Amino acid sequence: MLDAMTTRDPRAGRLAALAGLVADETRAVCLLALLDGRAWTAGELARHAGVAASTLSEHLGRLVAGGLLTEERQGRHRYVRLADARAAHLVEDLAALVAPDPALRPRTLRAASTDAALVRGRTCYDHLAGRLGITLTDALTARELLSQDTGFALTDAGVRWFGAAGIPIHRSTRRPLARACLDWTERRPHLAGVAGAALCRHALDSGWCERVGSGRAVRVTASGERALSALLGIEPSALR
Incomplete structure (x- = not known):
């Protein structure tokens, strides 16, 4: 019998980690907001997501480390945007799979x-x-x-x-x-x-x-x- 570890696709772990980045409502809110193609400050995203700045900072750190966001600092402001078109397409394609909820009018x-x-x-x-x-x-x-x-x-x-x-x-x-x-x-x-x-x-x-x-x-x-x-x-x- 083949060793399961030798036949497992090596991309599986990275795919699971990427899916985990999106599998949080606060991070999903940020990713959807950033589909406008512009850079947002961390404070703007925190207010948009309705969470404390310290909480959002942790989420942004994970998204940047995972390659979905890129960041730059100007003075005391931290700006983030989607890393590239591939990241944007990933978010948009996933959003397209979500059927609208008629109760959320x-x-x-x-x-x-x-x-x-x-x-x-x-x-x-x-x-x-x-x-x-x-x-x-x-x-x-x-x-x-x-x-x-x-x-x-x-x-x-x-x-x-x-x-x-x-x-x-x-x-x-x-x-x-x-x-x-x-x-x-x-x-x-x-x-x-x-x-x-x-x-x-x-x-x-x-x-x-x-x-x-x-x-x-x-x-x-x-x-x-x-x-x-x-x-x-x-x-x-x-x-x-």
Whole structure:
């Protein structure tokens, strides 16, 4: 009989340790908040999670040591952000597997408005998600700029389209050019990867989209409606 220890996958222990990092509600709250792609101070995260600063500091230390977060210090402030796109995709993919609880409905008009804004359009780390992300993905696919036959892939026409639209694609990293990211509200994949990040960055920098408040929600501006209608044939009503 083979020794079980010699046949065990050596990655099992590390996978269990990684799962353990997410298997805590306070740490999960922090990871979800950091999906906005920005750096948060430890104090901001502590208030957001509703725990003492000392408690959160311990949690952040574990997340940094586990490779899910990266940190930097500026003066007396400690800033943390998701370590990279892989960490963000892990959190978003896990969130997409969690079915919404109908009992947890927003209790206030403000909370309901915030939830509606996130469903309509938001950033998922560094790319666009929600109905906006799906609408853009569908438009790119319909025009054969994006292929979904065997995973997501930009077509040659798609690469040319990005260039013609003035959206630079930097391929200097090992990150996939196009990647499917399961949308946790739409339950369908939207465009991520280098191309998804470039599109999101251009949409925000050019004024096609603007952030709503201080969270992840974004909305399409009037100039964005005109641009996306001209470039992808999307009806403005589908972007609101």
